[in-house]
Amino acid sequence: MKLKEKLITSFFEFENKATLDLESNVHQIRSQAFADFETQGFPSKKEENWKYTSLKSVLNHDFTVFPTSENTVELKDVKKYFIHEIDSFKIVFIDGVFSSFLSDTTHDGMDVCLMSSALNKPKYKILIDHYFNTITNKKGNFTALNTAFSKQGAFIHIPKNTIASKPIQLLYFSTKNEDELLLQPRNLVVVDENSHVQIIERHQSLSHQPILTNAVTEIFANKRAIIDYYKVQNDTENASLIDQTYIQQKDNSIVNMNTFSFGGKLIRNQLEFHQIGERIESNLNGITVIDKKQQVDNYTIVNHNKPNCESNELYKGIYADSATGVFNGKVIVDKIAQKTNAFQQNNNILLGDKATVNSKPQLEIFADDVKCSHGCTIGQLDEDALFYMQQRGISKKEAQGLLLYAFGNDVIEKIKIPELKTRITKFIADKLNVEIGF
Amino acid sequence: MLKITNLHAKIENNTILKGINLDIKAGEVHAIMGPNGSGKSTLASVISGNETYEVTNGDILLNGESLLELSPDVRAHKGIFLSFQYPIEIPGVTTTNFIKTAINAKRKYEGNDDLPAKDMLKMIREKSALLEMDRKFLSRSLNQGFSGGEKKRNEIFQMAMLEPKLAILDETDSGLDIDALKIVANGVNKLKTKDNAVLVITHYQRLLDYIVPDFVHVLNDGKIIKSGGKELALELEEKGYDWLK
Numbered sequence: 001m002k003l004k005e006k007l008i009t010s011f012f013e014f015e016n017k018a019t020l021d022l023e024s025n026v027h028q029i030r031s032q033a034f035a036d037f038e039t040q041g042f043p044s045k046k047e048e049n050w051k052y053t054s055l056k057s058v059l060n061h062d063f064t065v066f067p068t069s070e071n072t073v074e075l076k077d078v079k080k081y082f083i084h085e086i087d088s089f090k091i092v093f094i095d096g097v098f099s100s101f102l103s104d105t106t107h108d109g110m111d112v113c114l115m116s117s118a119l120n121k122p123k124y125k126i127l128i129d130h131y132f133n134t135i136t137n138k139k140g141n142f143t144a145l146n147t148a149f150s151k152q153g154a155f156i157h158i159p160k161n162t163i164a165s166k167p168i169q170l171l172y173f174s175t176k177n178e179d180e181l182l183l184q185p186r187n188l189v190v191v192d193e194n195s196h197v198q199i200i201e202r203h204q205s206l207s208h209q210p211i212l213t214n215a216v217t218e219i220f221a222n223k224r225a226i227i228d229y230y231k232v233q234n235d236t237e238n239a240s241l242i243d244q245t246y247i248q249q250k251d252n253s254i255v256n257m258n259t260f261s262f263g264g265k266l267i268r269n270q271l272e273f274h275q276i277g278e279r280i281e282s283n284l285n286g287i288t289v290i291d292k293k294q295q296v297d298n299y300t301i302v303n304h305n306k307p308n309c310e311s312n313e314l315y316k317g318i319y320a321d322s323a324t325g326v327f328n329g330k331v332i333v334d335k336i337a338q339k340t341n342a343f344q345q346n347n348n349i350l351l352g353d354k355a356t357v358n359s360k361p362q363l364e365i366f367a368d369d370v371k372c373s374h375g376c377t378i379g380q381l382d383e384d385a386l387f388y389m390q391q392r393g394i395s396k397k398e399a400q401g402l403l404l405y406a407f408g409n410d411v412i413e414k415i416k417i418p419e420l421k422t423r424i425t426k427f428i429a430d431k432l433n434v435e436i437g438f
Numbered sequence: 439m440l441k442i443t444n445l446h447a448k449i450e451n452n453t454i455l456k457g458i459n460l461d462i463k464a465g466e467v468h469a470i471m472g473p474n475g476s477g478k479s480t481l482a483s484v485i486s487g488n489e490t491y492e493v494t495n496g497d498i499l500l501n502g503e504s505l506l507e508l509s510p511d512v513r514a515h516k517g518i519f520l521s522f523q524y525p526i527e528i529p530g531v532t533t534t535n536f537i538k539t540a541i542n543a544k545r546k547y548e549g550n551d552d553l554p555a556k557d558m559l560k561m562i563r564e565k566s567a568l569l570e571m572d573r574k575f576l577s578r579s580l581n582q583g584f585s586g587g588e589k590k591r592n593e594i595f596q597m598a599m600l601e602p603k604l605a606i607l608d609e610t611d612s613g614l615d616i617d618a619l620k621i622v623a624n625g626v627n628k629l630k631t632k633d634n635a636v637l638v639i640t641h642y643q644r645l646l647d648y649i650v651p652d653f654v655h656v657l658n659d660g661k662i663i664k665s666g667g668k669e670l671a672l673e674l675e676e677k678g679y680d681w682l683k
Contacts, residue, residue, distance in 0.1 A: 385526045387488050390510035391519075392540040392596065393547070399511075402531060402539070406579075409530025 003059055004041055010065040011148055026119055026150075029133050033147035040141045052326040052358040053297040058240045058266050061210045063182035065149070067095045071175040073206065075102060081204045082169055085419040088200075089168045091154040095175055096183045098152065102171075112168055115153035115186055127157060131190055135218055135246045135274055142242045146184045146216040153186035153217075158195040158225075167198040167417060172213065174205045174239070181209070187217040191225040198228040198417060205239040210265075217245045221253035223277065228256045228416055234427055235264040237292070244270045251277030258414060259286040261296045262427045273302040273311065275337075280309040287411045287424075289404075289431045291320035291352070301330040304337040313344040316408045318432075319355035327359045329374065335366040344374040349381060349407060401434025439464045439635050440485075440604050445496035447484045454480040456660035457496070462604065465632040469646055469671060470639045472657035473679045478639045479523060481657070482608040485637075486520040487513045500604070514540075515547040517603030517634075521593040521610050528580040533592060534562060536580045537599050544600065565598040569625045586613030594625045605629075606637045611645035623648030643675035656682055 011034050015027070042059055043050040071094055082090070089112045092102035098114055105113045111124075118124040119132075133150075136143045154170050174181050183203075191197055205211045221227050233241065241264055247255055259269050273282045288296045302311040317325045327346040348357045361374035381403055389399035405428060412428075415421040429435060445458040454477045462468050472478050484491050485498055487510035498505045505513050528536065542552045553561075566573060569591050581589050590610055597605050607626070611619055626636065626649050638649055646654075646668065654670040655662045656679070664670065664682055 382526070383490070384524075385528065387483075387490075387510060388522060388526045389528075391486050391514055391522075392536070392600070393511050393514035393543045394540055395511050395543065396509065398539070398543070403528065406528045406530040413530075 003061070003063060006063070007065065007145065008038065013066070014149055025129065026132065030148050030150060033133070033144045036138060037141060037144040037148055040139075040144065043141050049299065049328075052324075052328075053266070053268060053295060055266075058212060061180045061212070063212060064176070064179040065182050067097070067176060067179060067181060070097055071095055072099075072101070073173060073175060078102070078171075078173060078204075078206070081171060081173070081202060083167075083200060083417070083419050083423060086167060086417065088166050090171065091168070092171045092173070093152060093185065094173045095181060096152055096185070110159060110162055110164060111155060111157040113155050115155045115188060116151050118155035118188065119151065124155070127190060131218065131220055132188060133218070135220075135248045135272075136216065136244075137246070137272060140244060140270075142214050143216050143244050146186055146214050146244070149184045150186040150216070153188070155187070156189045156197065156199070158191045158197045160192040160194060162192075162195045164195075164197040167200060170199065170201040172203045172215075174211045174213075175207055177207045177209060179209065181211050183211065183213045185213070185215045187215070189217065189219040189227070191219075191221050191227055193223045193225065195222075196226040198230075200230045200232060200417075200420065202232045203235060203239070203241055205236045208236075208238060211239040212242070213240070214242045215244065217243075219245065219247045219255070221247065221249045221255050223250045224252045225250075226254045229258065230415070230417075230420060231257075231259045231269065232420075232424070233260060233264055233267055234262040237263075237265060239264050240266040242268045244272075246272050246274070247282070248274045248276060249280045249282060252279045253277070254281040254283070256283045256414070257285070258411075259284075259298065260424055260427070261286070261288040261290065262431050263290065264294065264296075266295045266297075268297045268299065270299045271301070273300075275303060275305055275309045275311075278306050278308045280306070282309075282311040283414075284311070284313040284315075285411045285414050286315040287408045287428070288315075288317040288319075288325055289408070289428055290318075290323040290325070291431070293322050295324045295326075297326040297328075299326070299328045301332070302342065304331070304333040304340045304342060306334075307336065307338045307340070309337065310341040311343070313346075314411055315346045316411050317346070317348040317357060318351065318404055318407070319348065319357055320351040322352060322354040324355070325357040327357070327376075328362070329360070330362040331364070331372065333365040333367050333370055333372065337367050338369045340367060340370040340372070342370070342372040346376045347407070348378045349404065350378065351381070398434055401429065401432045404428070404432055439501060440637075441499040442485075443497050443499075445484070445498065446494045447480060447491045448494055449480070449491050453494070454491070454660055455484065458660070458662060460655065460662065462635050462637060464635055466653065467630070467636045467638065467649060467651045469651035469654045470637065470657050471641070471643070471654060471671060471674055474641070476657045477660045478641075478657055479608055482520055482606045482637075482639055485606060486510055486518050511543070512547070514600075515544050519597050519600055519602030519605045521590070521597060521605065521607045523609040523612060525581050525589045525593055527582045527584075529582050531580050532577050533580050534576045537562070537596055540596070541599060561599065565595055568598055568628060569595045570621050571595055587615060587618035590614055590622055591618065591625075594622050598625065598629055601629075602634065604635050604637065606639065607649075608639045609641065610638070611640055611642065619645065620648060643671045646671045658682065
């Protein structure tokens with residue numbers, strides 16, 4: 001494959017340029033990861049994990065790995081992509097390059113800064129050695145590729161007993177109209193004991209060119225930590241996102257991972273949870289509303305390794321036109337993980353005759369005293385309900401919107417930032433082309 | 439007000455209504471009775487514009503204007519209201535918000551601005567009191583977890599809010615205990631004026647003790663086979679439908 005050859009050349013160029021990070025073992029990690037990628041290559045539909053999603057049209061481009069010139073953007077042009085109604089920390093990248101102008105970072109009581117500086121500053125060495133690339137899936141082809149080129153991204157460290165004073169927004173813009181870009185952001189989030197943080201992540205293309213973003217985020221929730229994470233995906237028709245998020249949780253921690261997918265050519269959301277303590281709560285929520293030929297593939301794995309933990313998955317999908325959706329929910333309960341509660345629900349509505357969805361629950365339970373359930377529905381809008389609302393004077397289009405909004409409502413209700421909730425509701429209304437005044 | 443002439447309607451290839459003629463004037467209460475499968479609910483659906491049914495012949499006129507080409511929401515704006523036999527549940531949309539949306543849709547159709555929130559609340563308060571509704575139902579998701587009786591009461595509440603010209607009550611008595619039935623009937627009677635009309639569709643005579651009709655029609659196999667005054671309902675209760683066939 002052409003792209004693979006190009007990446008091999010680029011990797012040597014990248015490593016030669018990387019004069020930093022010499023003290024840490026990051027070089028070695030990158031080289032190993034690249035060797036892994038070279039062996040594995042890109043995944044194909046023959047692999048079980050990629051059974052329902054073809055990457056052909058996404059990978060068939062002459063991607064540029066290193067943009068040749070730096071672009072700047074004006075705040076007014078990108079303001080709408082922020083949740084700008086709230087005060088927040090911001091880490092913003094333009095074509096993979098940090099934009100200090102648009103960002104608002106901090107080292108005051110916590111670190112909200114750059115991965116590149118965490119990788120080469122001695123004071124972060126302990127954290128990097130302890131956490132970096134420790135919970136990624138070594139068999140993940142795209143993750144290996146990201147690790148090989150890992151440099152730019154967000155580094156967030158919330159120390160013990162700290163409640164982050166405001167949410168953190170991570171934004172990755174691509175602007176190149178002359179190049180087809182491959183972006184590979186790498187994020188690391190460490191939340192120490194008794195601490196709490198809210199993070200919003202968004203990837204947004206401002207150009208018409210094909211873009212592929214291969215993002216990897218590692219998240220560590222230490223004891224009694226609470227993390228609310230929101231992935232907001234409402235990108236252009238030419239932008240694809242392969243997003244891999246690895247989460248490790250210790251005793252009594254709570255991680256709420258919310259994924260909102262409304263746009264992009266192809267989106268793959270891979271979430272892997274590792275529970276390594278007791279009384280942990282992992283909540284995975286998602287809403288997908290897509291149309292045309294868009295594809296969204298939600299691939300989740302929850303590893304219950306210890307007793308008395310909980311996981312809840314709630315994924316809703318609305319597919320119009322020829323859109324395709326995948327939900328793959330894997331739950332693994334170790335033989336010592338007694339008293340596990342694992343619930344999974346995936347509901348889908350197909351609006352288009354050519355829309356498809358593949359829903360695949362996978363429960364692997366090795367303990368005997370557990371409560372696990374899964375449910376999946378695929379349906380169409382209820383004609384009786386539509387008629388009912390029309391009879392009350394609500395137009396068919398509005399009635400459809402209202403019903404679909406109602407369908408996704410229990411996921412929307414889980415958003416804890418009101419301004420974000422309003423925004424997500426608006427995205428859904430726009431996507432469905434209705435005015436929902438609720 | 440409502441004039442139905444020679445109405446034929448089918449679903450798929452199954453003709454259900456086979457020539458209905460009905461004339462309802464302002465201020466009147468009509469009842470349509472008939473055995474199961476006679477076409478009662480189909481008639482209600484066809485008048486209100488359910489697209490599942492195809493009208494193959496005849497016409498439905500509301501104040502001289504044909505409704506046949508109009509969508510259900512436009513018919514609603516023009517004053518048709520159907521109280522459903524099985525009201526639907528909409529999670530995540532409160533009864534208050536739902537009725538607000540409905541009222542403002544009608545106002546928009548009539549070229550008016552949204553009803554100010556203050557007026558809306560006042561109206562909701564008055565009309566819910568009329569139906570002796572527990573106000574906490576109004577802030578709950580529409581019909582979700584409501585009992586059969588609560589759902590029917592909510593239907594009449596919406597009717598009270600929308601002030602239709604013609605209200606069609608489709609089996610409103612089913613699933614109601616006697617107390618709820620009295621409240622619902624009382625609500626309907628209080629909303630009755632000389633300018634509007636009610637069409638009660640029912641299998642049993644029971645509801646007609648409380649909502650007293652001016653005319654009773656018997657529907658059988660898609661046709662009205664007998665019309666009469668309120669005494670006809672009593673006769674039907676006593677003799678059943680077979681003597682008419």
